[in-house]
Amino acid sequence: MSGRRAPFPLLVTAAIWATLPAPIHAQRDITELRAQAEQGDAAAQFNLGRLYVTGTGVPQDDTEAARWYRLAADQGHAAAQHNLGLRYDNGTGVAEDDDAAVQWYRRAADQGHWEAQFRLGRMNANGTGVEQDEAAAVRWYRLAADQGHAEAQFNLGRMHFNGRGVPQDRVEAARWVGLAAAQGNTTAQVTLASMYENGAGVPRDPALAARWYRLAAVQGDPSAQVTLGYLYDNGAGVPEDDGEALRWIQMAADQGYAEAQFALANLYLNGRGVSQDVTEALRWVRLAADQGYVRAQFNLGLSYDNGMGVAPDAAEAAGWFRRAADQGDAAAQQNLGVMYANGDGVPQDFVTAHMWLSVAAAQTTDGARATALEGREVVARQLTPDQLAEAERQASAWRPTPER
Secondary structure: OOOOOOOOOOOOOHHHHHHOOOOHHHHHHHHHHHHHHHOOOHHHHHHHHHHHHHOOOOOOOHHHHHHHHHHHHHOOOHHHHHHHHHHHHHOOOOOOOHHHHHHHHHHHHOOOOHHHHHHHHHHHHHOOOOOOOHHHHHHHHHHHHHOOOHHHHHHHHHHHHHOOOOOOOHHHHHHHHHHHHHOOOHHHHHHHHHHHHHOOOOOOOHHHHHHHHHHHHHOOOHHHHHHHHHHHHHOOOOOOOHHHHHHHHHHHHHOOOHHHHHHHHHHHHHOOOOOOOHHHHHHHHHHHHHOOOHHHHHHHHHHHHHOOOOOOOHHHHHHHHHHHHHOOOHHHHHHHHHHHHHOOOOOOOHHHHHHHHHHHHHOOOHHHHHHHHHHHHHHHOOOOHHHHHHHHHHHHHOOOOOOO
Protein backbone atom coordinates (compact mmCIF):
# COMPACT_ATOMS: atom_id res chain seq x y z
CA MET A 1 0.00 0.00 0.00
CA SER A 2 1.50 3.34 -0.99
CA GLY A 3 2.24 5.89 1.69
CA ARG A 4 1.23 8.78 -0.59
CA ARG A 5 -1.74 10.75 0.53
CA ALA A 6 -4.65 11.30 -1.79
CA PRO A 7 -4.80 14.92 -2.90
CA PHE A 8 -7.33 17.10 -1.15
CA PRO A 9 -10.46 17.74 -3.23
CA LEU A 10 -10.83 21.21 -4.68
CA LEU A 11 -13.52 23.07 -2.74
CA VAL A 12 -15.31 25.96 -4.44
CA THR A 13 -18.11 27.71 -2.54
CA ALA A 14 -21.28 29.01 -4.15
CA ALA A 15 -20.10 32.58 -3.55
CA ILE A 16 -16.86 31.88 -5.43
CA TRP A 17 -18.76 30.25 -8.28
CA ALA A 18 -20.88 33.37 -8.59
CA THR A 19 -17.80 35.50 -9.22
CA LEU A 20 -16.18 33.23 -11.80
CA PRO A 21 -16.11 34.68 -15.33
CA ALA A 22 -18.11 33.12 -18.15
CA PRO A 23 -16.36 30.28 -19.97
CA ILE A 24 -13.83 31.41 -22.56
CA HIS A 25 -15.88 30.08 -25.46
CA ALA A 26 -18.98 31.94 -24.19
CA GLN A 27 -17.01 35.18 -23.96
CA ARG A 28 -15.70 34.64 -27.47
CA ASP A 29 -19.22 34.01 -28.75
CA ILE A 30 -20.49 37.25 -27.21
CA THR A 31 -17.52 39.19 -28.60
CA GLU A 32 -18.28 37.84 -32.05
CA LEU A 33 -21.99 38.56 -31.63
CA ARG A 34 -21.29 42.13 -30.59
CA ALA A 35 -18.95 42.63 -33.55
CA GLN A 36 -21.68 41.40 -35.93
CA ALA A 37 -24.25 43.63 -34.22
CA GLU A 38 -22.01 46.68 -34.48
CA GLN A 39 -21.55 45.93 -38.18
CA GLY A 40 -25.33 46.19 -38.63
CA ASP A 41 -26.44 42.53 -38.59
CA ALA A 42 -30.11 42.71 -37.49
CA ALA A 43 -30.28 39.15 -36.14
CA ALA A 44 -27.14 39.77 -34.07
CA GLN A 45 -28.55 43.04 -32.78
CA PHE A 46 -31.75 41.28 -31.74
CA ASN A 47 -29.87 38.46 -30.02
CA LEU A 48 -27.57 40.89 -28.23
CA GLY A 49 -30.67 42.73 -26.99
CA ARG A 50 -32.00 39.46 -25.59
CA LEU A 51 -28.74 38.88 -23.69
CA TYR A 52 -29.08 42.31 -22.06
CA VAL A 53 -32.67 41.46 -21.07
CA THR A 54 -31.57 38.33 -19.17
CA GLY A 55 -28.07 39.42 -18.19
CA THR A 56 -26.55 36.40 -19.90
CA GLY A 57 -22.83 37.00 -20.37
CA VAL A 58 -23.37 40.76 -20.08
CA PRO A 59 -24.68 43.00 -17.28
CA GLN A 60 -28.49 42.99 -17.19
CA ASP A 61 -29.52 46.33 -18.70
CA ASP A 62 -33.04 47.05 -19.98
CA THR A 63 -32.01 50.35 -21.55
CA GLU A 64 -29.22 48.69 -23.52
CA ALA A 65 -31.59 45.88 -24.52
CA ALA A 66 -34.05 48.43 -25.91
CA ARG A 67 -31.24 50.17 -27.83
CA TRP A 68 -30.23 46.98 -29.60
CA TYR A 69 -33.82 45.97 -30.25
CA ARG A 70 -34.42 49.37 -31.86
CA LEU A 71 -31.42 49.00 -34.16
CA ALA A 72 -32.74 45.61 -35.33
CA ALA A 73 -36.34 46.84 -35.47
CA ASP A 74 -35.37 49.78 -37.68
CA GLN A 75 -34.05 47.22 -40.16
CA GLY A 76 -37.39 45.39 -40.24
CA HIS A 77 -36.60 42.52 -37.82
CA ALA A 78 -40.11 41.42 -36.80
CA ALA A 79 -39.23 39.83 -33.45
CA ALA A 80 -37.23 42.93 -32.49
CA GLN A 81 -40.16 45.14 -33.48
CA HIS A 82 -42.48 43.07 -31.29
CA ASN A 83 -40.06 43.11 -28.35
CA LEU A 84 -39.56 46.85 -28.67
CA GLY A 85 -43.33 47.32 -28.73
CA LEU A 86 -43.59 45.20 -25.59
CA ARG A 87 -41.04 47.40 -23.83
CA TYR A 88 -42.99 50.56 -24.73
CA ASP A 89 -46.15 48.77 -23.59
CA ASN A 90 -44.65 48.04 -20.16
CA GLY A 91 -42.24 50.96 -19.81
CA THR A 92 -39.19 48.67 -19.54
CA GLY A 93 -35.93 50.33 -20.56
CA VAL A 94 -37.92 53.12 -22.24
CA ALA A 95 -40.64 55.51 -21.15
CA GLU A 96 -44.06 53.86 -21.29
CA ASP A 97 -45.74 54.95 -24.51
CA ASP A 98 -48.89 53.23 -25.77
CA ASP A 99 -48.74 54.99 -29.14
CA ALA A 100 -45.18 53.78 -29.75
CA ALA A 101 -46.15 50.29 -28.61
CA VAL A 102 -48.96 50.19 -31.17
CA GLN A 103 -46.66 51.40 -33.96
CA TRP A 104 -44.05 48.73 -33.29
CA TYR A 105 -46.62 45.98 -32.79
CA ARG A 106 -48.21 46.94 -36.09
CA ARG A 107 -44.91 46.77 -37.98
CA ALA A 108 -44.27 43.29 -36.60
CA ALA A 109 -47.89 42.22 -37.07
CA ASP A 110 -47.84 43.27 -40.72
CA GLN A 111 -44.99 40.77 -41.15
CA GLY A 112 -47.11 37.98 -39.64
CA HIS A 113 -45.67 37.98 -36.11
CA TRP A 114 -48.46 36.21 -34.22
CA GLU A 115 -47.73 37.60 -30.77
CA ALA A 116 -47.68 41.15 -32.13
CA GLN A 117 -50.97 40.45 -33.92
CA PHE A 118 -52.50 39.25 -30.66
CA ARG A 119 -51.29 42.24 -28.69
CA LEU A 120 -52.42 44.66 -31.39
CA GLY A 121 -55.83 43.00 -31.30
CA ARG A 122 -56.01 43.49 -27.55
CA MET A 123 -55.02 47.15 -27.80
CA ASN A 124 -57.72 47.74 -30.42
CA ALA A 125 -60.27 45.93 -28.26
CA ASN A 126 -59.42 48.06 -25.21
CA GLY A 127 -58.76 51.33 -27.02
CA THR A 128 -55.18 51.48 -25.69
CA GLY A 129 -52.89 53.63 -27.84
CA VAL A 130 -55.55 53.64 -30.59
CA GLU A 131 -59.21 54.48 -30.94
CA GLN A 132 -61.20 51.50 -29.73
CA ASP A 133 -62.05 49.43 -32.79
CA GLU A 134 -63.54 46.04 -32.06
CA ALA A 135 -63.74 45.06 -35.72
CA ALA A 136 -59.99 45.71 -36.05
CA ALA A 137 -59.44 43.72 -32.86
CA VAL A 138 -61.30 40.78 -34.37
CA ARG A 139 -59.22 41.01 -37.55
CA TRP A 140 -55.92 40.96 -35.65
CA TYR A 141 -57.06 38.23 -33.28
CA ARG A 142 -58.11 36.10 -36.25
CA LEU A 143 -54.73 36.47 -37.97
CA ALA A 144 -52.97 35.26 -34.81
CA ALA A 145 -55.63 32.63 -34.11
CA ASP A 146 -55.28 31.17 -37.59
CA GLN A 147 -51.61 30.62 -36.78
CA GLY A 148 -52.56 28.72 -33.62
CA HIS A 149 -52.07 31.44 -30.98
CA ALA A 150 -54.13 30.09 -28.06
CA GLU A 151 -54.86 33.42 -26.33
CA ALA A 152 -55.92 34.94 -29.65
CA GLN A 153 -58.22 31.97 -30.25
CA PHE A 154 -59.77 32.43 -26.83
CA ASN A 155 -60.19 36.19 -27.24
CA LEU A 156 -61.68 35.71 -30.70
CA GLY A 157 -64.14 33.23 -29.18
CA ARG A 158 -65.05 35.75 -26.52
CA MET A 159 -65.67 38.43 -29.18
CA HIS A 160 -68.03 36.05 -31.02
CA PHE A 161 -69.75 35.08 -27.76
CA ASN A 162 -70.50 38.69 -26.82
CA GLY A 163 -71.05 40.00 -30.35
CA ARG A 164 -68.17 42.48 -30.15
CA GLY A 165 -66.80 43.45 -33.56
CA VAL A 166 -68.72 40.57 -35.15
CA PRO A 167 -72.32 39.35 -35.04
CA GLN A 168 -72.97 37.31 -31.90
CA ASP A 169 -72.44 33.63 -32.67
CA ARG A 170 -72.01 31.32 -29.69
CA VAL A 171 -71.45 28.24 -31.81
CA GLU A 172 -68.49 29.99 -33.47
CA ALA A 173 -67.40 31.18 -30.04
CA ALA A 174 -67.34 27.61 -28.77
CA ARG A 175 -65.26 26.52 -31.77
CA TRP A 176 -62.54 29.09 -31.09
CA VAL A 177 -62.60 28.59 -27.33
CA GLY A 178 -62.37 24.84 -27.94
CA LEU A 179 -59.25 25.28 -30.08
CA ALA A 180 -57.58 27.27 -27.33
CA ALA A 181 -58.70 24.80 -24.67
CA ALA A 182 -57.26 21.89 -26.67
CA GLN A 183 -53.87 23.66 -26.51
CA GLY A 184 -54.03 23.68 -22.70
CA ASN A 185 -55.07 27.29 -22.17
CA THR A 186 -56.67 27.08 -18.72
CA THR A 187 -58.88 30.16 -19.13
CA ALA A 188 -60.29 28.63 -22.31
CA GLN A 189 -60.74 25.26 -20.60
CA VAL A 190 -62.71 26.84 -17.75
CA THR A 191 -64.79 28.86 -20.21
CA LEU A 192 -65.53 25.83 -22.38
CA ALA A 193 -66.47 23.86 -19.28
CA SER A 194 -68.90 26.62 -18.31
CA MET A 195 -70.37 26.56 -21.83
CA TYR A 196 -70.99 22.82 -21.57
CA GLU A 197 -72.37 23.26 -18.06
CA ASN A 198 -74.90 25.85 -19.22
CA GLY A 199 -75.50 24.74 -22.81
CA ALA A 200 -74.16 27.98 -24.31
CA GLY A 201 -73.05 27.44 -27.92
CA VAL A 202 -72.78 23.70 -27.31
CA PRO A 203 -75.24 21.05 -26.09
CA ARG A 204 -75.50 20.98 -22.31
CA ASP A 205 -73.27 18.16 -21.08
CA PRO A 206 -72.38 18.02 -17.35
CA ALA A 207 -69.87 15.20 -17.88
CA LEU A 208 -67.97 17.14 -20.56
CA ALA A 209 -68.10 20.23 -18.36
CA ALA A 210 -66.50 18.27 -15.52
CA ARG A 211 -63.83 16.91 -17.89
CA TRP A 212 -62.77 20.40 -18.99
CA TYR A 213 -62.84 21.75 -15.44
CA ARG A 214 -60.61 18.85 -14.42
CA LEU A 215 -58.09 19.56 -17.20
CA ALA A 216 -57.75 23.14 -15.96
CA ALA A 217 -57.78 22.06 -12.32
CA VAL A 218 -54.86 19.65 -12.69
CA GLN A 219 -52.88 22.55 -14.19
CA GLY A 220 -53.46 24.44 -10.96
CA ASP A 221 -56.23 26.84 -11.99
CA PRO A 222 -57.98 27.67 -8.68
CA SER A 223 -61.30 28.68 -10.26
CA ALA A 224 -61.46 25.28 -11.97
CA GLN A 225 -60.45 23.50 -8.77
CA VAL A 226 -63.18 25.10 -6.67
CA THR A 227 -65.80 24.53 -9.38
CA LEU A 228 -64.79 20.88 -9.70
CA GLY A 229 -65.20 20.69 -5.94
CA TYR A 230 -68.74 22.04 -6.28
CA LEU A 231 -69.51 19.43 -8.93
CA TYR A 232 -68.39 16.62 -6.61
CA ASP A 233 -70.34 18.19 -3.77
CA ASN A 234 -73.54 18.19 -5.86
CA GLY A 235 -72.89 15.08 -8.00
CA ALA A 236 -73.14 17.11 -11.23
CA GLY A 237 -71.35 15.37 -14.13
CA VAL A 238 -69.36 13.32 -11.60
CA PRO A 239 -70.40 10.99 -8.77
CA GLU A 240 -71.25 12.81 -5.56
CA ASP A 241 -68.17 12.54 -3.35
CA ASP A 242 -67.60 14.71 -0.29
CA GLY A 243 -63.95 13.67 -0.06
CA GLU A 244 -63.20 14.70 -3.64
CA ALA A 245 -65.12 17.94 -3.13
CA LEU A 246 -62.95 18.71 -0.12
CA ARG A 247 -59.75 17.78 -1.94
CA TRP A 248 -60.28 20.11 -4.89
CA ILE A 249 -61.66 23.00 -2.84
CA GLN A 250 -58.73 22.67 -0.42
CA MET A 251 -56.27 22.90 -3.35
CA ALA A 252 -57.76 26.20 -4.46
CA ALA A 253 -58.03 27.54 -0.91
CA ASP A 254 -54.37 26.73 -0.28
CA GLN A 255 -53.52 28.98 -3.25
CA GLY A 256 -55.27 31.87 -1.51
CA TYR A 257 -58.35 31.80 -3.77
CA ALA A 258 -61.01 33.63 -1.74
CA GLU A 259 -64.05 31.84 -3.15
CA ALA A 260 -62.48 28.49 -2.31
CA GLN A 261 -61.57 29.67 1.19
CA PHE A 262 -65.21 30.58 1.75
CA ALA A 263 -66.39 27.23 0.30
CA LEU A 264 -63.92 25.37 2.53
CA ALA A 265 -65.25 27.27 5.54
CA ASN A 266 -68.74 26.00 4.71
CA LEU A 267 -67.48 22.41 4.45
CA TYR A 268 -65.97 22.69 7.94
CA LEU A 269 -69.06 24.41 9.27
CA ASN A 270 -71.37 21.65 7.98
CA GLY A 271 -68.99 18.69 8.38
CA ARG A 272 -69.03 17.82 4.68
CA GLY A 273 -66.07 15.56 3.81
CA VAL A 274 -64.34 16.60 7.04
CA SER A 275 -65.11 16.64 10.76
CA GLN A 276 -67.25 19.61 11.75
CA ASP A 277 -65.01 22.33 13.14
CA VAL A 278 -66.46 25.81 13.69
CA THR A 279 -63.08 27.26 14.67
CA GLU A 280 -61.48 26.07 11.43
CA ALA A 281 -64.50 27.31 9.50
CA LEU A 282 -64.05 30.77 10.98
CA ARG A 283 -60.34 30.75 10.16
CA TRP A 284 -61.06 30.13 6.48
CA VAL A 285 -63.98 32.54 6.27
CA ARG A 286 -61.79 35.27 7.77
CA LEU A 287 -59.08 34.65 5.17
CA ALA A 288 -61.67 35.11 2.41
CA ALA A 289 -63.20 38.16 4.11
CA ASP A 290 -59.79 39.81 4.49
CA GLN A 291 -59.41 39.53 0.70
CA GLY A 292 -62.66 41.37 0.12
CA TYR A 293 -64.91 38.37 -0.60
CA VAL A 294 -68.38 39.79 0.10
CA ARG A 295 -70.20 36.63 1.19
CA ALA A 296 -67.43 35.85 3.65
CA GLN A 297 -67.56 39.38 5.07
CA PHE A 298 -71.32 39.13 5.56
CA ASN A 299 -71.08 35.69 7.19
CA LEU A 300 -68.27 36.84 9.47
CA GLY A 301 -70.48 39.75 10.49
CA LEU A 302 -73.26 37.27 11.33
CA SER A 303 -70.83 35.19 13.39
CA TYR A 304 -69.90 38.18 15.55
CA ASP A 305 -73.52 39.34 15.71
CA ASN A 306 -74.73 35.93 16.92
CA GLY A 307 -71.65 34.80 18.82
CA MET A 308 -71.16 31.74 16.62
CA GLY A 309 -67.66 30.40 17.27
CA VAL A 310 -66.56 33.78 18.66
CA ALA A 311 -67.55 36.01 21.54
CA PRO A 312 -70.43 38.30 20.49
CA ASP A 313 -69.08 41.67 19.40
CA ALA A 314 -71.52 44.14 17.87
CA ALA A 315 -68.82 46.58 16.81
CA GLU A 316 -66.89 43.85 15.01
CA ALA A 317 -70.12 42.65 13.38
CA ALA A 318 -70.91 46.18 12.19
CA GLY A 319 -67.42 46.55 10.76
CA TRP A 320 -67.76 43.42 8.63
CA PHE A 321 -71.32 44.31 7.58
CA ARG A 322 -70.02 47.74 6.55
CA ARG A 323 -67.32 46.26 4.30
CA ALA A 324 -69.87 43.99 2.61
CA ALA A 325 -72.45 46.78 2.40
CA ASP A 326 -69.96 49.15 0.77
CA GLN A 327 -69.46 46.52 -1.96
CA GLY A 328 -73.19 46.24 -2.61
CA ASP A 329 -74.42 43.33 -0.48
CA ALA A 330 -78.09 44.09 0.22
CA ALA A 331 -78.39 41.82 3.27
CA ALA A 332 -75.39 43.52 4.88
CA GLN A 333 -76.85 46.92 4.03
CA GLN A 334 -80.12 46.03 5.73
CA ASN A 335 -78.38 44.68 8.85
CA LEU A 336 -76.17 47.76 9.01
CA GLY A 337 -79.22 50.02 8.73
CA VAL A 338 -80.86 48.24 11.66
CA MET A 339 -77.67 48.53 13.72
CA TYR A 340 -77.49 52.30 13.12
CA ALA A 341 -81.16 52.60 14.03
CA ASN A 342 -80.59 50.78 17.34
CA GLY A 343 -77.12 52.13 18.08
CA ASP A 344 -75.90 48.56 18.18
CA GLY A 345 -72.11 48.40 17.66
CA VAL A 346 -72.20 51.87 16.08
CA PRO A 347 -73.39 55.28 17.29
CA GLN A 348 -77.14 55.65 16.83
CA ASP A 349 -77.70 57.60 13.63
CA PHE A 350 -81.15 57.64 12.06
CA VAL A 351 -80.00 59.45 8.91
CA THR A 352 -77.40 56.78 8.15
CA ALA A 353 -79.87 54.04 9.11
CA HIS A 354 -82.46 55.42 6.66
CA MET A 355 -79.81 55.70 3.94
CA TRP A 356 -78.67 52.05 4.26
CA LEU A 357 -82.23 50.72 4.43
CA SER A 358 -83.11 52.72 1.29
CA VAL A 359 -80.08 51.33 -0.56
CA ALA A 360 -80.95 47.78 0.55
CA ALA A 361 -84.59 48.15 -0.55
CA ALA A 362 -83.51 49.39 -3.99
CA GLN A 363 -81.49 46.21 -4.57
CA THR A 364 -83.94 43.59 -3.32
CA THR A 365 -87.37 42.27 -4.17
CA ASP A 366 -90.30 40.55 -2.49
CA GLY A 367 -89.93 39.81 1.23
CA ALA A 368 -86.45 41.27 1.67
CA ARG A 369 -87.52 44.51 0.03
CA ALA A 370 -90.68 44.69 2.16
CA THR A 371 -88.64 44.19 5.34
CA ALA A 372 -86.19 46.94 4.39
CA LEU A 373 -89.01 49.34 3.52
CA GLU A 374 -90.81 48.57 6.77
CA GLY A 375 -87.65 49.30 8.75
CA ARG A 376 -87.10 52.50 6.79
CA GLU A 377 -90.61 53.73 7.62
CA VAL A 378 -89.99 53.19 11.33
CA VAL A 379 -86.72 55.14 11.11
CA ALA A 380 -88.32 57.93 9.04
CA ARG A 381 -90.58 58.79 11.98
CA GLN A 382 -87.47 59.81 13.93
CA LEU A 383 -86.28 62.28 11.27
CA THR A 384 -86.96 65.95 10.67
CA PRO A 385 -87.79 66.94 7.07
CA ASP A 386 -84.23 68.20 6.58
CA GLN A 387 -82.77 64.99 7.97
CA LEU A 388 -85.04 62.92 5.75
CA ALA A 389 -83.94 64.91 2.70
CA GLU A 390 -80.30 64.36 3.63
CA ALA A 391 -80.84 60.61 4.05
CA GLU A 392 -82.53 60.43 0.65
CA ARG A 393 -79.69 62.45 -0.91
CA GLN A 394 -77.10 60.08 0.52
CA ALA A 395 -79.01 57.03 -0.71
CA SER A 396 -79.32 58.52 -4.19
CA ALA A 397 -75.59 59.28 -4.33
CA TRP A 398 -74.46 55.90 -3.00
CA ARG A 399 -72.40 53.71 -5.34
CA PRO A 400 -70.76 50.36 -4.62
CA THR A 401 -67.00 50.38 -4.03
CA PRO A 402 -65.59 46.90 -4.71
CA GLU A 403 -62.52 45.92 -2.72
CA ARG A 404 -61.07 43.66 -5.45
